[in-house]
Amino acid sequence: MTAKELIKQLNLTDECTWIEAKKGSAIDRSVMETICAFCNEPGLENGYILLGVEQEEMSLFPSYIATGVEQTDKLQLDLSTQCASIFNQPIRPDITVERIGDKNVIVIHVQELADGQKPVYFKNDGLPRGAYRRIGSSDQRCTEDDLFVFYNKEDSLDSTIVKDSSWDDVSESAVELYKNLRSKINPFAEELQYSDTDLLHSLGCIKKENGQTYLTYAGLLLFGKRPSHRRLLPMVRVDYIRIPGNEWVEDPENRFTTIDMRGSLLEMVQRVFSQITDDLPKGFLLAEGELQAASIGLPTRVLREAIVNALIHRTYRENQPIQILRYGNRLEIKNPGFSLKPEDHLGEPGSKNRNPYIAAVFHETNLAETKGSGIRTMRALMEKSNLLPPTFESDHGRNLFTTRLLLHHFLGTEDVKxxxxxxxxxxxxxxxxxxxxxxxxxxxDNSAFRQVNSVDTLKASADLRDLRKKEILNQKGKGKATYYVPGTYFSFGANTQASEISAQPHELSTPAPDVSTQAHDLSAPVPSLNTPANSLNTPASTNSADELGLTQELMKEINSLGKRVNNSSRIEKLIQKICSHKPHKANDIAKYFDKEESYFKRKYLSPMIRKGELEYTIPEMPNHPQQAYKTIKSRK
Structure with a gap:
């Protein structure tokens, strides 16, 4: 494609999986990371980088324009040299220079490599951190799970033995449950005649090493006793959390209710399902002329499918529980592990299993299918029940997958009105x-619009742009972080005035990228930080400890640090103290230490997020302009 065609595409869809626009003043690391990601991303085929194209910042409706680059020969030479030397194998992109008006624009065309050549990675960084994938419009570092995608390893984690395990950790009731479920599917199945030892061995659930019998991860997860799970996999559990209202508010005076569940995955399906269905609203509709009432609640098959997907597709490399959040208007299921299938391909035929042995057992017992039709079935059943379709968010950066089920009936009487x-x-x-x-x-955002309406990116962009031009929606963020919130002519009821919209933060509660932020972050950011905005944007040196919300002792401890202090551990402890009192924005934390925001985020805040010492106040949108940090407190 030509530069003009690519710029036109950018203005229709913004930056996307296969187009990236950059200022192009130099061939820096970010350019090379995008080239690496384009080479690696499965199914991408082609990717384009435009150097010398930027988005107008001051325009009412920002659009991409050619700003041009200088020294095109030098940039091309620098690019080709780095492509040939810094990766584990030479990369040969197509590089052309095009003239748009009086500006020079460089078009870099990168082709996806064949499976046998992947992954491409930075030689100095090694694997997996030196490799990148193209996730949405961003370049993401690879994880061990990505290597599974590239190499299609047969030796997956669930086939690995668990040290310190033994046959004593096997739950007899879980084995009997498997046999009962299997006999209902095929009463003549050969494995039903096996002894328990031979049965688990045939399922890849036990292995022998040096004369000792060990459970594999699949064996422990599928057939392990609850005490064994607590001893060997203490964080592998399901947390069911009931939250009053429609947003997450951690209020010590009004704590949410949490139910922790652990044990054999085969037994967990029914336990989790029963716990949730007991809480869900139920209703029936008797249509005119009908003798039997139809249920208008959340379809049970949809809920079961969502639970099973979380259990068999989560990554067990992460020591984190599955969280099921029950809000007043929706159900959110969050499991560790991004989707191995691209987000745009969810619901299409074909399945990629992170845990093949676990998936096989669920398939044989008819608790799950392995043909990739589960999500399509969920969407069809939700629409048949007049519910909004489920939305799915695969967050590669946080290694998290979220399923959202809205409990709202689409186009009810109030909605029509x-x-x-x-x-x-x-x-x-x-x-x-x-x-x-x-x-x-x-x-x-664009992703949620596509999922709710089953349309492509171009159609979603056109419809959202039309809503923005009609001032029904306002656009927030830019580039890859674009999302839309209620505008001047959006109302929450037939008699609601536009001026009242900003006073209803409780209505705006679901986070990005499927739903990008919360109302108090959109229309009244101050309350989320519990302090006036002007005090947060003022350097610490000009405010008292009380004005900054810090104790005198903490301010003295910060001021006692020398400007050249290099004690990372001490600074991180101070950051935790600062953010334990109330959430703070990165810029304000950096000012306390007299540092630049970008440096401080890179050096301290981002690593502390990864280590689980801090968390975002808007976790689903790390780059939100009102993003703040708070210390993670242990939840018992």
Whole structure:
């Protein structure tokens, strides 16, 4: 594609999986990371980098324009030299210079490598950290799970033995449950005639080494006793958390209710399912002329499918529980481990299993299918029940997958009445569905629009742009962080005035990228930080400890640090103290230590997030302009 065609595409869809726009003043690390990601990303085929193209910052409706680059010969030479030397193998991108008006633009065309040549990685960094993948419009460092994607390893984690395990850790009730489930599917199955030892060996659940019998991870997870899970896999559990209202508020005076569940995965499916269904709203509808009422609650098959997906597709390399969050208007299931399938391909035929032995047992007992049709089935059943389709978020950076099930019936009587207030705007059905989604969750982005309406990126971008031009929605963020929130002519009811919108933060609660932020972060960021905005944007040196929300002792401890102090551990402990009192923005924390924000985030805040010492106040959108940090407190 030519530079003009690519710029036109950028203005239709913004930066996406296969296009990246950069200022192009130099061939820096970010350019090379994008080339590495384009080479590695499965199914991408082609990627383009435009040097000398930027987004207008001051425009009412920002668009991409050619700003040009200088010294094109030097940039091309530098690019080709680095591509040939810094990776584990030479990369040969196509490089062309095009003239747009009086500006020079460099187009870099990178082709995806064949499977046998992947992964490409920075030689000095090694694997997996030196390799990158193209996830959405960002370049993400690879993890060990990514290497599984590249190499399609047969020796997966669930086939690895668990040291300190033995046959004594096997739950007889779990083995009997497997036999009962299997006999219902095929009463003549050969494995039902095996002894328990031979059965688990045939399923890849036990292995012998030096005359000793050990359970594999699959064996422990599928057939292990609860005390054995607690001893050997203490963080592998399911936490069911009931949260009052529609947003996460950690209030010590009004704590949420948490139920921890652990044990054999085969037994866990029913336990978790029963716990959730007992809490879900139930209802029935008797249509005119019908003799039998139909259920209008969340379809049980959808819930079971979501639970099973979380159990068999999560990564067990991460010592984190699955979290099921029950809000007033939705259910969110968060499991460690990004999707091995690209987010845009979820619901298409074909399945990629992170845990093949666990998946095989679930398939043989009919608890799950392995053909990749589960998500498609969930969408169909939700729509049949007049519920908004489920949305899915695969966060590669945080190694997290989230399933959201809205408990709202689409186009009920109140919705029809509310949508009638938009008649003069001549909205299409997809746009109306998006407005209902925002009314329930507070915001939407391109990914959520596509999932809710089953449309492609171009259609979603066009409809969202139209809603923005009609001032029904406001655009927030830019580039890869773009999302949309209620605008001037968006109302939360037929009689609601536009001026009232900003006073309803409780309605805007679901986070990005499927739903990008919370209302108090959009219209009134101050309350989320519990202090006036002007005090947060003022250097620490000009405020008292009380004004900054810090104790006198803590301020003295910070001031006692020398400007050239290099004690990372001491600084991290101070950061934890600062953020334990209330959330703080990166810029303000950096000012306390008289440092630049970008340096401080790179040196301290981001590593502390990864180590689990800090967490974001808006976790699903790390780059949100009102992002703040708070210390993680142990939850018992």
């Amino acid at each position: 509310w949508l009638s207030t938009f008649e003069s705007f001549e909205l299409n059905e997809d746009q109306k569905r998006a407005l209902i989604f925002i009314k329930e969750t507070g915001a939407i």
